[in-house]
Structures are given as structure tokens and as C-alpha cells.
Amino acid sequence: MSEARYGFLRANALSLAFGALFLVTLVGQAISGAADVNAQQVANGLPPVSLLDYVTSSSFGVDVMENWQSEYLQFFLYTFATVWLVQRGSSESKEPGKEGTESAREQRMGPHAQHDSPAWARTGGWRTALFSRSLGLVMGGLFLLTWVASSIAGWAAFNSEQLADRQDPVGWVGYLGEADFWNRSFQNWQSEMLAVGSMAVFSVYLRQRGSPESKPVGTAHADTGQTG
Structure with missing residues (x-):
């Protein structure tokens, strides 16, 4: 099914959802980590650090x-x-x-590529060799x-x-x-x-x-x- 039929959000829902969850959890890590550091700072009689200072710290x-x-x-x-x-x-x-790596026919490479195969899967040579290992x-x-x-x-x-x-x-x-x-x-x-x-x-x-x-x-x- 094409992206145009379903719309961008529905067609990319998995990556968008996990991208959003990544940002939420990263922010959560930053906030909770800063709170933990500041609790230790207070316990040691030291001044607290700002969130910006914490997220830029080693x-x-x-x-x-x-x-x-x-x-x-x-x-x-x-x-x-x-x-x-x-x-x-x-x-x-x-x-x-x-x-094993399977045959060119099984992998739809070179002369066995289909009309909608990626361009580098069809061209052969170093481009196909690189693309076939790109992930x-x-x-x-x-x-x-x-x-x-x-x-x-x-x-x-x-x-x-x-x-x-x-x-x-x-x-x-x-x-x-x-x-x-x-x-x-x-x-x-x-x-x-x-x-x-x-x-x-x-x-x-x-x-x-x-x-x-x-x-x-x-x-x-x-x-x-x-x-x-």
C-alpha cells in the first residue's frame, strides 16, 4: 500500500512513535538524573547544578x-x-x-532486480556490493x-x-x-x-x-x- 493512500503519519507510525518515545525517555533521563545528582549535592553540602549544566556534563x-x-x-x-x-x-x-548470503536471484540483485528495486540493487559492481551490506x-x-x-x-x-x-x-x-x-x-x-x-x-x-x-x-x- 502506498504512503499516499494512508497518509504520512499512518505510513510512518512505527518510526514516529518510537522517535517520540525516545525523546520523552531522554528528557526523563535528564530530569531524573539531574534530580539524583542534586540530592547528592545537597547531602554533601554543595550547591545544586542546573539542568543545562547536568545535560552538558560528562x-x-x-x-x-x-x-x-x-x-x-x-x-x-x-x-x-x-x-x-x-x-x-x-x-x-x-x-x-x-x-549464507543467498544467490543474486534470491536477493533480487543485478539482472534479477525488479522494476521497483532500489537503483543500487540493479546497477551491479561496487554500488550493489556496498548497498547489499549497507545495513x-x-x-x-x-x-x-x-x-x-x-x-x-x-x-x-x-x-x-x-x-x-x-x-x-x-x-x-x-x-x-x-x-x-x-x-x-x-x-x-x-x-x-x-x-x-x-x-x-x-x-x-x-x-x-x-x-x-x-x-x-x-x-x-x-x-x-x-x-x-
Whole structure:
């Protein structure tokens, strides 16, 4: 169905809804985080900080970037892993025996492209090769960018604590070897790996009627790759 038939809002409701929820929860994180910091400031006999000062601080920055980079890591790994790995019965998986990048015919690439296929799927050469891996590359690139941003923000926050404790600050490379950095990273990464693995297994045996993330309600547990 075309976007013109349904209108912009209805045709893009999923991305718009999650975009709005993202903004609401980010604002909620900022407000609650500032309140928590100010409660500690008052308890220590220090003046409170403004919301603007808090959201521009390394403390807020590292919390946000740590979560973003773990999410992009999850999707980056899942995008590539599902090319080669399968989970029998899961709607999140290809059928066993169909591992791999599939043929040009199956992927509707080059001479097998259809009239409404994206232009770079039809042209062949480096453009098609790049476009055929673009989702994973973008997710990987966003993970690297947010990982760097997270490490810089964490480094600044770590050095603030070092100075407050009258200890010497460390350089950025030195911070990458600190337990603080890896503790922050693994805290987020392990939760993402658990969530993805759980979803792959739960979708074998559980259903959500009408959701494309689930198999049709009456589909056998062993059927793989089907969606409702």
C-alpha cells in the first residue's frame, strides 16, 4: 500500500512513535538524573547544578553514550550473525540449510532486480556490493562512533572523580585499560546479548497475534522464519 493512500503519519507510525518515545525517555533521563545528582549535592553540602549544566556534563554524556553504543552493537552483531547462524523454529531466523548470503536471484540483485528495486540493487559492481551490506556497515559505523563518544565521556567523568579524590588524571588511551571503562561496557553489552538470545528462543514457542516479530498463532513450533 502506498504512503499516499494512508497518509504520512499512518505510513510512518512505527518510526514516529518510537522517535517520540525516545525523546520523552531522554528528557526523563535528564530530569531524573539531574534530580539524583542534586540530592547528592545537597547531602554533601554543595550547591545544586542546573539542568543545562547536568545535560552538558560528562556524567550525563557517558550514561547516554554507553546505552547507545550497546544498542548499535546488538543490531550490528545480529545483522551479520543471522546471515550465517540459524535458530530452528524462530521467526527471527532463516530456515536451516539457507545459511549464507543467498544467490543474486534470491536477493533480487543485478539482472534479477525488479522494476521497483532500489537503483543500487540493479546497477551491479561496487554500488550493489556496498548497498547489499549497507545495513550492517551503518550499524557497525554507528557502534564505533558511539563507542568512541562513550569512551571520551567516560574518560572525562573518570578524571573528574580522580581529581576529586586528589589523584592524578589518566590519558584517554590509559583510560581504555581501566577497569572502570570495561565494567561500564560489559554491563551494557551482556544485557543486549541476553535480550537478543531470549527473543530468538522465545519466538520459537511463544506468539503475539498480528506482530511481524512473531509467527502466526497456529504455526508449528518447528516452522522457521515465518512471521505473522
